[in-house]
Amino acid sequence: MIRLTRLNKTTFVLNSDLIECFESTPDTVITLTNSKKYVVCESIDEVVEKVMQFKAGILKYANES
Template identity: 45%
Template sequence: MIFLTRLNKQPFFINPDHIVSIEETPDTVITLFNDHRLIVRESAQVIINKIVLFRSRIIRRAGSAAGRKFPDKPRRRLFQSLKSHADEYCSVESDGKPGKPFHSQDH
């Protein structure tokens, strides 16, 4: 979100992804994707600089988290528990004869 000021000096935040265009008539007019128009005190160049700064912060945060490996967190072994509890999941007894059906094994 970027911080802007209306002509009546009322401050507000706006999502820069909603901005379609910025026009500089004597006043700066921002057109949003829903065709609403906002008249602000800041110039178009100041608004563009704020948008670039906002997006660079987002990219910087995303890049710093992507390279992290989390070495302290133990790696989960997804199928190890299935091997140790195979008799609970398999409906065939160890001698090859069919065991209890799955629905009767529910507790």
């Protein structure tokens, strides 16, 4: 799960496993596998970094167990 910011500055948590693609239009638009779209303040690079950090945290936790 990653924390993101909508354009109205409210935050929400997104299941990153459901992300199908990102677009910059110039706002960042995230399309999920169910075709739902979210427009967020973060850049594509920031979203990618958040997803990578989340997945790395899962692997780290799994290796510690």
